[in-house]
Amino acid sequence: MTLQASKGVRAVALLVFVAAVSACTLPRSGPSRNEIFTSSILEDGDSFVVEVNDHVTRATSVPPALGFSAEFRNAGVLGSDVIRPGDRLGVSVWENTDVPILGVPQTATVLEEIQVDGEGFIFVPYAGRIRASGNTPEALRNMITRKLDQQTPDPQVTVRRLAGDGSTVALMGAVTGQGVYAIERPTRTLGAMLARAGGVSIEPEQAQITVTRGNRKGTIWLDDLYANPEMDIPLRGGDQILVERDKRAFTAMGATGGQQRVNFETQTISAIEALALVGGLNSNLADPTGIFVFRDEPADIANKVMGRTDLKGDQRVIYVLDLTKPNGIFEARDFAIREQDTIYVTEAPYTRFQKTLSSIIAPAANVTTLANGLQ
Structure with a gap:
């Protein structure tokens, strides 16, 4: 072997060694499945890592509670026969x-x-x-x-x-007809007044109605307003009614079809629905055994999940979903996503292997070609 060829072989060996050492720092979308598990409190980390099962699903199923207090509900219908200033x-x-x-x-x-x-x-x-x-x-x-x-x-x-101009309410936000409306016999309740204004101008399942009366406020989903007649509260002069779109959102990261902040489209969204909203799993990258939901969980729910009573304050909890389990998709369908959750999908091990292999083979092939040329 000539001196030049010998130098070429040594260069190839050196490059392969450097590539192998640098493989652990190859670009990736986030931590691996094993790295997340090592962040568990059981492993001297700062988070609880919990695998989702039926018990966890029930303990964490807390739908957003909206509605009017008894003070709003028991106000009594405004008597349209009583004359007031401005009538x-x-x-x-x-x-x-x-x-x-x-x-x-x-x-x-x-x-x-x-x-x-x-x-x-x-x-x-x-x-x-x-x-x-x-x-x-x-x-x-x-x-x-x-x-x-x-x-x-x-x-x-x-x-x-x-x-009854003396008893008026103001309708604002996502209503067809914003303005000031008199409380009259046909429009003495919230639902009737919304209908008088032409209804809402956004998707009903995303609409929230907030009524401000003095220094008190109450908020309800539009769907719940019509589903529960007792929530169709009587109105009072000076009420301000605001209709707005649900502002809740979650974040999707990792090996998904898209990494983004996603708004809720309904009152409740399951993990499987959340994945569908971002395009599902990336079939070339995703590890279906490593779907994680990062959440700051209130102490009362965290205690239920962990079967404890000593936890105080919000707890960092990482929920694990494995779609390859026999009931994995059912668990993902039943597990509810909440506001400010972060859904992270890890990359499959073979993906990291491919990246490492590519980082070695490509430089090695280039140097081998160079060495052959020198020889």
Whole structure:
């Protein structure tokens, strides 16, 4: 062998050695399955690594609880017959005389759109200023009758409540018709008022409804509002109703069809659905035995999962799903993903082997070609 060829062989050997040493630092999407297991508290790590089973699925199944407090539910329907400041009234008067003071003989005089002022009063010609607020239309009718009876014999009076501008709510966000709406007889509850505004302008299963009343708030899913009649709360003047899309999201990483932050599309999402939302597992890279869900778990749930009672505060828990087990897909279907979860899919061992092999073979082939050329 010539000197040049000998140098070429030594160069190949050196390059192979360097490639083998550097194989452990090859590019990859994240930690391996074994590296995650070594992060367990049992291995002096800082996380609990838990394999998902039926017990874990039940213990962690905590659907997002939304709804209105008893204070909202028990408020009672707003009485549409009670007159309030800002309401608009219609008053008609029939006079039993040939010379009526308000109109022509035997014809009703209609006083359209009388608005109750801020102090609760209205003005009726020849009857004067009368307190309307706090009275029913019938009580107000009697008051006007007594006042006019002093001016014309046996007047006949009717009072109609046209609209309740004094009791209004504001609808904002993802509703078809944003604006300020009066609470009237057909729209005295939340569901009816949403219908009055044309409904929501987003997918119903993603819609959340928040009602702000003074310094109190309540939020409910639109689906739950219609499924539970007791949640169709009575409205109060000044209520602010906000319709918005569900803001919850999870993150997908590793050997999946896409690495991204994903918004929830329904109230609950299972692990198998979450994987489907990001394109499933990458068939060329993914290890179906190494699907991990990273979560900060509240202490009460962590204690149930681990069968303990001593854990305090949020705990770092890594849940493991193995789709190759006989019931692995069922467990992934039943395991619920929660807000801020991180789903990580590890690479298959053969993928790392291929990367290592490629890092060795390609440089070696290049140097061998160079050595042959020198020889």
